Amino acid sequence: MKETPKDKGRYAYEGLERIFHERSRLGILSGLAAHAEGLLFNDLKQLVALTDGNLSRQIQILQEEGLIEVEKKFVNNRPQTRCLMTDAGKKRFWEYINELERVVHDAAKSEKHAGKARPATA
Amino acid sequence: MKETPKDKGRYAYEGLERIFHERSRLGILSGLAAHAEGLLFNDLKQLVALTDGNLSRQIQILQEEGLIEVEKKFVNNRPQTRCLMTDAGKKRFWEYINELERVVHDAAKSEKHAGKARPATA
Numbered sequence: 663m664k665e666t667p668k669d670k671g672r673y674a675y676e677g678l679e680r681i682f683h684e685r686s687r688l689g690i691l692s693g694l695a696a697h698a699e700g701l702l703f704n705d706l707k708q709l710v711a712l713t714d715g716n717l718s719r720q721i722q723i724l725q726e727e728g729l730i731e732v733e734k735k736f737v738n739n740r741p742q743t744r745c746l747m748t749d750a751g752k753k754r755f756w757e758y759i760n761e762l763e764r765v766v767h768d769a770a771k772s773e774k775h776a777g778k779a780r781p782a783t784a
Numbered sequence: 785m786k787e788t789p790k791d792k793g794r795y796a797y798e799g800l801e802r803i804f805h806e807r808s809r810l811g812i813l814s815g816l817a818a819h820a821e822g823l824l825f826n827d828l829k830q831l832v833a834l835t836d837g838n839l840s841r842q843i844q845i846l847q848e849e850g851l852i853e854v855e856k857k858f859v860n861n862r863p864q865t866r867c868l869m870t871d872a873g874k875k876r877f878w879e880y881i882n883e884l885e886r887v888v889h890d891a892a893k894s895e896k897h898a899g900k901a902r903p904a905t906a
Contacts, residue, residue: 671833673815678807685800692887693795695894711793752898759891765814766888769881772817 677761799883
């Protein structure tokens with residue numbers, strides 16, 4: 663193989679922290695990253711297509727990790743929940759995304775390299 | 785928010801199939817994608833930094849899903865195990881990588897959008 667022993671862990675991708683990598687949490691954080699003003703619970707629920715229960719549970723996990731904050735207030739006597747990313751959350755999310763970019767970049771290199779050998783139907 | 789109800793599931797990322805998304809399997813497949821000729825068990829183990837037991841278990845899962853194939857033979861009276869991606873495995877892996885690229889692209893858009901509002905220390 664091309665890699666040498668110093669390439670130990672070359673494909674370990676240790677930066678893919680579980681807290682971000684889990685698909686539903688990745689969706690929640692991607693949605694919040696796109697909305698600096700935060701998102702109401704029901705809008706976020708639509709965007710990530712999760713059930714109330716699952717979204718609540720993931721929000722709690724992200725909040726306990728300090729990645730998002732949750733504002734609760736009453737609007738027209740109805741409770742309203744808004745979620746926002748914290749500054750620490752944004753910083754760690756970009757770090758995770760950088761590692762994800764490395765995975766995509768590695769794959770793109772492999773595809774280019776394998777290009778000629780791949781059958782047209784693959 | 786900018787999205788409308790038709791954006792239901794905009795951040796659900798349903799293409800992030802668990803079989804590929806799990807970090808250790810993602811590493812194994814990324815390593816194999818970069819080596820069209822396949823990789824010997826011990827070389828693969830180095831590259832993904834997994835234990836023998838964990839790597840064996842993940843290889844079995846990937847093999848049962850038809851994503852990789854495993855060749856066993858004897859070289860100088862010693863057993864040798866080589867893993868290779870199948871054509872179906874390559875095809876599905878590129879589909880997964882395309883979805884991953886969408887996550888990175890979404891985040892890049894968010895970062896650009898938020899650029900001016902972010903403090904220099906963030």
